[in-house]
Amino acid sequence: MKLWRAAFLYDPPTEPVAQQSDQWNRGRELVNGAGHCAACHTPRNLAGGRDLGSRLAGNLALPGGSSAPSIQADDLLADDWTVANLAYALRTGITPSGDAFGGSMVEVVQMNTKFLTPRDLEAMATYLPEGDALIAAQ
Numbered sequence: 662m663k664l665w666r667a668a669f670l671y672d673p674p675t676e677p678v679a680q681q682s683d684q685w686n687r688g689r690e691l692v693n694g695a696g697h698c699a700a701c702h703t704p705r706n707l708a709g710g711r712d713l714g715s716r717l718a719g720n721l722a723l724p725g726g727s728s729a730p731s732i733q734a735d736d737l738l739a740d741d742w743t744v745a746n747l748a749y750a751l752r753t754g755i756t757p758s759g760d761a762f763g764g765s766m767v768e769v770v771q772m773n774t775k776f777l778t779p780r781d782l783e784a785m786a787t788y789l790p791e792g793d794a795l796i797a798a799q
């Protein structure tokens with residue numbers, strides 16, 4: 662475990678990015694830190710470490726055989742996600758097409774994101790559709 666931690670554990674970025682709004686920075690901290698969104702949405706290598714070159718690009722091999730789609734900006738925007746409908750989905754589990762989240766994302770909403778304040782939900786929903794270009798640049 663010590664070796665694995667040394668190889669794969671990293672602190673999420675918490676230093677604010679100066680040219681971004683407070684809301685964006687708050688969203689970045691929540692998505693990459695307390696929200697643990699990358700635990701399922703970032704692919705893992707054979708040793709179980711997250712592939713940091715593909716942050717939030719989706720994971721086709723979640724434990725139990727399910728998969729989590731990409732939540733990188735381009736993919737979210739292509740799938741009609743907006744700040745408003747993303748914040749709504751993280752609170753209610755209902756997606757823009759009127760469908761409901763399935764798989765382990767149900768638990769994420771039920772046990773985590775539905776308890777966030779509207780301000781924090783909006784912060785995550787602001788960061789996600791704009792965030793990955795900046796993350797990749799760091």
Ligand code: HEC
Nearest residue numbers: 696697698700701728729730732740762763764765766769
């Ligand atoms: C325990 C694993 C897990 C975690 C942690 C997780 N997700 Fe998910 N997520 C999923 C799965 C599985 C799906 C696919 C749901 C489905 O099939 O309906 C999904 C779907 C999504 C989608 C829909 C994407 C699309 O285009 O269909 C969004 C948006 C999303 N998650 C955001 C988040 C955010 C934000 C976080 C962090 C707060 C997060 N997820 C944490 C497993 C997870």
